[in-house]
Amino acid sequence: MGYAMERVKSRRAIIVGGSLGGLFAANLLRKIGWEVHVFESAGKELASRGAGIATHQELLTVVNGLGITIDESIGIRVGSKLCYDSAGNMVHQVPADRIMSAWSRFYRPMRELIPDTHYRFAMPATGFKQDADGVTVFFQNGEEMSANLLIAADGLRSTIRQQLMPYVQPHYAGYVAWRGQVDEKELPEALHRELFDYQTFCLPEGEMMITNPMPGANDDVRPGFRRYNFVWYHPVDGDRGLPDLCTDATGHCHGTSIAHALIRPDVIENIKDVAHRLLAPQIAKAFCLSPRFFFQPIFDLESPRLVEGRVVLLGDAAFVVRPHVGMGVAKAALDAQCLADALVFHKNDWVRALGQYEQARLTFGQRAVARGRWLGAHLEAQNKPRSMRTKEELHQYPEVVAREVGKQIKEIPELAELVQ
Ligand SMILES: Cc1cc2nc3c(=O)[nH]c(=O)nc-3n(C[C@H](O)[C@H](O)[C@H](O)COP(=O)(O)OP(=O)(O)OC[C@H]3O[C@@H](n4cnc5c(N)ncnc54)[C@H](O)[C@@H]3O)c2cc1C
Secondary structure, three states: OOOOOOOOOOOEEEEEOOOHHHHHHHHHHHHOOOEEEEEOOOOOOOOOOOOEEEOOHHHHHHHHHOOOOOOHHHOEEEEEEEEEOOOOOEEEEEEEEEEEEEHHHHHHHHHHOOOHHHEEOOOOEEEEEEEOOEEEEEEOOOOEEEEOEEEEOOOOOOHHHHHHOOOOOOEEEEEEEEEEEEEHHHOOHHHHHHHOOOEEEEOOOOOEEEEEEEOOHHHOOOOOOOEEEEEEEEEOOOOOHHHHHOEOOOOOEOOOOOOHHHOOHHHHHHHHHHHHHHOOHHHHHHHHOOOOEEEEEEEEEEOOOOEEOOEEEOHHHOEEOOHHHOOHHHHHHHHHHHHHHHHHHOOOOHHHHHHHHHHHHHHHHHHHHHHHHHHHHHHHHHHOOHHHOOHHHHOOOHHHHHHHOOOOHHHOHHHHOOOO
16 A cells, blocks of 8 residues: 555655765765655665765865764875876875765765665565646655655656656767776785875876775775775777677667676677877876776766756756866765755745755756766767867866866865855
């Protein structure tokens, strides 16, 4: 029978998507007294998503506000950014003060705060309907649930957004991020000494490789148990190159992404060859030590509205910012904080609260997306003839990239003024 027949409590929210955006919203709304139910389509705990993430002070502040301890164990502090050329010479160095953490380091403690009865796996939402009395969400297994608010935190391909605004589609940026990680114990001593403590950049024309230390298995930050993380933005045309990368050994094309275990061996061999041809030798060597490689096509997405009645878009369901800004998780945290603050400010008058949320987060999202496009312009332009590229698209200056990529929110004037 599901929950539809129950009387809807006056402050019940359904959250579709149980990744970081959904968990920020769930925890912050619970904190202000809402009954929250999270529905995640994946069949099991997501903590094994091993991605490294750069942090922002604003993100740590939101997490701290949930009572989660923020100390040195949150990640690894990086004190310098180094740029290498293709020959392996260090061509630029700037100070940095950045904590490199792991996706799971945020997921685990926030997930632990939600009782299992209120966080359900293997529950893909298929759609919703709303009227003056509430909103009802439908799930693939036939269940349904009603609430006062529906928060769509279901990411880039949001089912909820597609029902609301089918015309809003992700834009493929023309490049993918190849990713790899190496346990620090597996790095030869000389490579460890040269690279491990730094965020490094290698910028051959049309490429952007970024490396950094990150926590190891179970978010371990003890020396000897950490990992080295690689994110390599590499142009791949969307018409033929991307479908080919996403085609498995049986000839089946999986669309615009493919599970790492299904990537063809020839694709992996090829990217290792390209690494040795294009990247600084020490960085290519370290990258090729990764026991497993995968890639993520880079998209961006802008929603023209974030609210429709009782439905709210949040995190990547609302805006997808290219990862050069290093801010997707922080943006999701700030979205959720803004929503919770607006509900408190308007004493749970959700119409006014959602209006305030939309106004604030639309501007932030638009500016963040624009910044991501600016930082990725050089990479995106690789799919155009050289003669058609602007000056900005032709050159990628190490000092600009090292300064601007992953900058703290408070150092980006157009965003800083929105998070006072
Ligand atoms: C290469 C790369 C590097 C990045 N680096 C950084 C970084 O350093 N720092 C940073 O802050 N950000 C980074 N990001 C961005 C960051 O990963 C995202 O912005 C962030 O994960 C968004 O979280 P989310 O919860 O909104 O969406 P997602 O993490 O995409 O989660 C959406 C969830 O919804 C679930 N779902 C989808 N459809 C349904 C449905 N119908 N029903 C139920 N559940 C559903 C999915 O299974 C998923 O768990 C990076 C991204 C990329 C691609």
